[in-house]
Amino acid sequence: MMRLQDKVALVTGAASGNGRAIARGFAREGAWVVIVDRNGPGAEVVAEEIRRAGARALAFTGDVADAASVRSVVRSVEAEWGRLNVLVNNAGVGTIFPFLDTDPGDWDHLLDINLRGVLLYCYHGGRLMRESGGGSIVNITSQLAEIGLPERSVYCASKGGVKMFTRCLALDVAKFGIRVNAIGPGVIRTAMSEARLRIPERLAWYENRVPLGRVGEPEDLVGAAVFLASEESAYVTGTSVYVDGGYLAQ
Template sequence: MSNYLQQKFGLAGKVALVTGSSQGLGRSMALALAQAGADVIINGRDASKLGAVVAEVEKLGRRAVGIAADLGKREDVQRLIDQAIAWQGHLDILVNNAGLIKRTPAVDHSDADWDLVLGVNLDGVFTACRAAGKHMLARGSGKIINIASLLTFFGGITVPGYAASKGAVGQLTKALSNEWSSKGVNVNAISPGYMRTDNTAALQADAVRSKEILSRIPANRWGEPGDMDGAIVFLASAASDYLSGIVMPVDGGWCGR
């Protein structure tokens, strides 16, 4: 890598926390940040699943640690951020990736499912942003990247809680950017398209819906977790210092249709 690329895109000396990084998109983004030079905190609810990803990061020559936390519990989120900062004494990059989805027609969507989805996808994101933001503002620098969704822009079908939460994540990203970008903290979001992950397993298995979805993607394929790597490194690096408050689709062209 040339000196120019190292200065713009390199993450040496940076510490990143990726929530929900024991598998799927989170794991891929954590490994991408490590390959760019960052030390990485791996997070998930199940502590037994963190070690494998920690080992993958360490094989890349970077430091890593696993911290289990339930992003649906505010006290767990605060503890996670506190421990992430304490690990190396600073936190430079926060990727709010953890999220869940409940597929039920709106008239049958229970209060419990609504509260669970909003608790993780929105309350957890705000709590993490607030805690990490306080630390980053005191240091005068930081990158926060929220993982939104195509349903930040569209309503979806039978996922009212998920659509509401991801729409709110887009607005929260803009609201925090308005307050923090002048103080050295960039807040942006990525909206993944239809990716091959556990969250979309039901759609992939539905022959009719899967065909409908694929027919609208100009790239003519579902996304893979690795398709997020370039966007996450870019938004975490100095190359994006003048970007704040954006919601970037990584969707194979879906939003252009």
């Protein structure tokens, strides 16, 4: 039997990159997948890919930082499929800037998406999940929740915030049968990182510092996501799994 058979799974930021890979991986395991992205046409493309493969999918245009948008999407999922069993908070941005020379408005944009968006979906999605009898929340953090880098202070703060929120929320909602965990990717080849990885010297820099000798691909996250979403991890909550080629082990 497939590991996510008939589970309703919502993935944010799923029109491309890591979110798309996770959504498609869930569908292969039998999940009914909800694709949410600011890029509505892109979300529909992914949903149609899943449908053509014989699985069920819905697509919604949504802004994770907008409470009304989040509430509307969750209500639509409830109206369409009646429950929510898995939530993956993947949407994020990776703006790089020197802290003292930037506009505070830039912080707001990054924190709204990377942190507030996670809180909003955990709140609205978590309430539906509670009514559904429990489930699994998977928040996407970063290896930068554990280490610091220049010009990434606000980004690291946002991902560190998600890591600690994950731990605390797991304690709050365990009594409802809801597990909350996080995945911390290393350098993954997505639109967010592609500009850096196109520079040969920068690519070599990453490859030389990752014990497994390569940067990651979105598909590298799928196994961890399926594990944390499924009953295989029924006794796992409040933890972070780092998918980083061994970078943090050094």
